[in-house]
Structures are given as C-alpha cells and as structure tokens.
Amino acid sequence: MTSHIDVPDSTDPADAQTPAQREEARRYGRIHLALTLADMAVDVIYLGLMAFVFGPRIDAWLAGFAPLAGEKSTLRLLALFGVVIGLHILVSLPLSFYSGYVVEHQFGLSNQSIRRWLRNWSLGNVLAVLLGAVLNVGLFWIIWHTGTYWWLIAAAAFFVVSVALGQLAPVVIVPLFYKVEPLDNAELLERMKRLAAGTGLTIEGVYRLGLSADTSKANAMLAGLGRTRRVLMGDTLLERFSPDEIEVIFAHEIGHHVHRHIPKMIATGVVTSLAGFWLLDQVITWWANIPSAADAPTSALPLVMFTLTAFMLILAPLQNAISRHYERQCDRYALVRTGKPAVYRTAFYKLARLNKADMEPNPMEVILLHSHPPIAERLAMAGDASS
Numbered sequence: 001m002t003s004h005i006d007v008p009d010s011t012d013p014a015d016a017q018t019p020a021q022r023e024e025a026r027r028y029g030r031i032h033l034a035l036t037l038a039d040m041a042v043d044v045i046y047l048g049l050m051a052f053v054f055g056p057r058i059d060a061w062l063a064g065f066a067p068l069a070g071e072k073s074t075l076r077l078l079a080l081f082g083v084v085i086g087l088h089i090l091v092s093l094p095l096s097f098y099s100g101y102v103v104e105h106q107f108g109l110s111n112q113s114i115r116r117w118l119r120n121w122s123l124g125n126v127l128a129v130l131l132g133a134v135l136n137v138g139l140f141w142i143i144w145h146t147g148t149y150w151w152l153i154a155a156a157a158f159f160v161v162s163v164a165l166g167q168l169a170p171v172v173i174v175p176l177f178y179k180v181e182p183l184d185n186a187e188l189l190e191r192m193k194r195l196a197a198g199t200g201l202t203i204e205g206v207y208r209l210g211l212s213a214d215t216s217k218a219n220a221m222l223a224g225l226g227r228t229r230r231v232l233m234g235d236t237l238l239e240r241f242s243p244d245e246i247e248v249i250f251a252h253e254i255g256h257h258v259h260r261h262i263p264k265m266i267a268t269g270v271v272t273s274l275a276g277f278w279l280l281d282q283v284i285t286w287w288a289n290i291p292s293a294a295d296a297p298t299s300a301l302p303l304v305m306f307t308l309t310a311f312m313l314i315l316a317p318l319q320n321a322i323s324r325h326y327e328r329q330c331d332r333y334a335l336v337r338t339g340k341p342a343v344y345r346t347a348f349y350k351l352a353r354l355n356k357a358d359m360e361p362n363p364m365e366v367i368l369l370h371s372h373p374p375i376a377e378r379l380a381m382a383g384d385a386s387s
C-alpha cells in the first residue's frame, strides 16, 4: 500500500490539509455551527410557544370533538401530539433541507438526489412520530396511574426502552436508511480477527455500511447490544483507506466494545432521565397549579415536550464531555493495540480531508457541542504515544 506515502510523518495539523482545504473546512464548520444553533433555537422557541401559549388553546379546540372529549383522554393526547409534532416538522423543514441538502451539496459532500433526501427525511420523521407517540402516551399513562413516585417508574421504563432500541438499532433502524451487508474482504477480516482476538467481539459482527449512497464522508461505528453488537464500517472508509488505516480505525471501534461504552451510555441515560422526570414532576405541578402530577391535564403535553427538550439541551455539554472522554480512550486503545502511530496519523489526515473537518475549532464550540475531540488534538495524542 502506497496511499499514505505522500503524507509527511508529522503531527502538525497543517500537513493534513492544504491551506485552501483548511479554509474550506473552516467555512463548512462555521456554517454547520450556525445551523446547529439555529436548529436548537427553533426547537426551544417553537416548543416554548406551544407549551405556554398555543398548546392549551389547541387542546381546548380538540376537546370540542366528541371522541376527543373528557379528561385524561388518550385519543386527545394523541391528536394533540400529532398537531404539535406535525407543525414542528413543517416549521423545521426549511432548515432541515438547507443544512441536510443544500449545504452538503455546496461543499461537495452529498451524493443524494433530492428524491433520496426526501425519502430519508420522510422516513426519519415517520419513525420519530410513531416512536414519539408511543413514548409520550406511555409517559402520560405512567404519570396518571402510578402515583407520587411516577418519575422512578418512568426512569425504569426509559431503561427498558433504551435497551430495546439499543438492540434494535443496528438490525432494524439502520438498515432502513443504509444498505448493511457482511464484510466480504477476506484479508481485512483476517486482520480484524487478529485484532479482536480475546476482546469478546466476534468477527461475524463486522458489516459494510452503504454510506456512499448519501455522502462522501467516511465513518465507522459500534452499535447494538448483546447478540446484535456489531461494527459498521462505512463503504466510503473501506474504499478510500489502506488496510493498515482501516485496522487502526477498527481497533478504535473495538475500544468502544472493550471499554463497554454503550452500556455505560445507557446507565448515564438512566441517571439523567431520573433527574429529568423528577424535574418534570415539579414543572407540571407548578404550571397546572395542582398538588400531584397525577392530575395533569392533556394540555400539559407540549409542556412535557418543552421541558424534556430543554433539559436535554442543557445536559448536552456534559454528555459531550463524557463522549469526548470515551473517544480519547478508544484512540489510546487503537494506538496501543495496533502499535502504528504513523498509520493512525495518516488515517486522521485522510479523515480530515474527506470529511472537510475543521481540525482546530473554537474551544468553546467543542466544549458545548462536539461529541468527538478535534482532529488536531487526536493527532497530538499519536505524537505522544510514538515518542
């Protein structure tokens, strides 16, 4: 393999991208940041208006229809959820289209036709509406029927749902959006088998993920729980990276398995959901001026959606910090396991170029929004490990 010989053996981020590429990556990063912040603002403002201004009115209007009348009506709850989420999807559509289609095409990162974008957008929203309907009705059922400590039961239910979704994600949800097929490259599989030996990750669990139908960006991930645990390697990565580079990235994914990051993330989720549901209990009783959340009216639904969304946004920096810590652990694991710091560096150079990644984003942006450390920082780690 000669694909990385043209790259100097250096940890200087300047070597990964030409000055023009760096400038383009920085511009892409800035636009991406602005769109992420705008999206968050739209979510909070829209749900805030629904919670405190329009939601109760829509609820009162819906109550005028005979089948939806009465207190604690599940049908009215579903209808209200449908109106709130339906309008939310419409309000977010211009921003979703601009960030998911227009910008990605402007920067030459998207392979999607407008048809395919629409298909994925619709499918994603159908899933979000169905899952959201079940979760919100389930949550209200728990609030109405399980007493003072409903938030404990809701957190337990959250755990069950997380485990179920964790198991289903790679076998049911991911294949709806991407082609997933077993990796059929014998040489690569042999290398991976050697790397995975003794870690409990079976080699039958390596799959080729058809990212190229949508994007030119390279990516890989560990997904699933128990028997559905698998490594998904983007076809964009398999085609453009050398076997040595793929090995280093695969070792990073093994790191997530060895360090048990998925179960840890679920455990963190349970703790934060406990806090979130307790907070929700306080907010509902205050807003409706009732002694117990068990008396919550259906009109509290938009407030529930607003509170949980705002709570998750506030917690995001903490979750990102944990995620960046996990990523550093896996980078270290990959370096030690493969003993190939020079290959590790060329892999990240390539990743920076392909994904048009800003290698040194604003530190504040990283703290608040990034789930992965900047590539410059990840390269510096390889510098330390090889010296």
Ligand SMILES: [Zn+2]
Pocket: 252, 253, 256, 327, 330
């Ligand atoms: Zn990772």
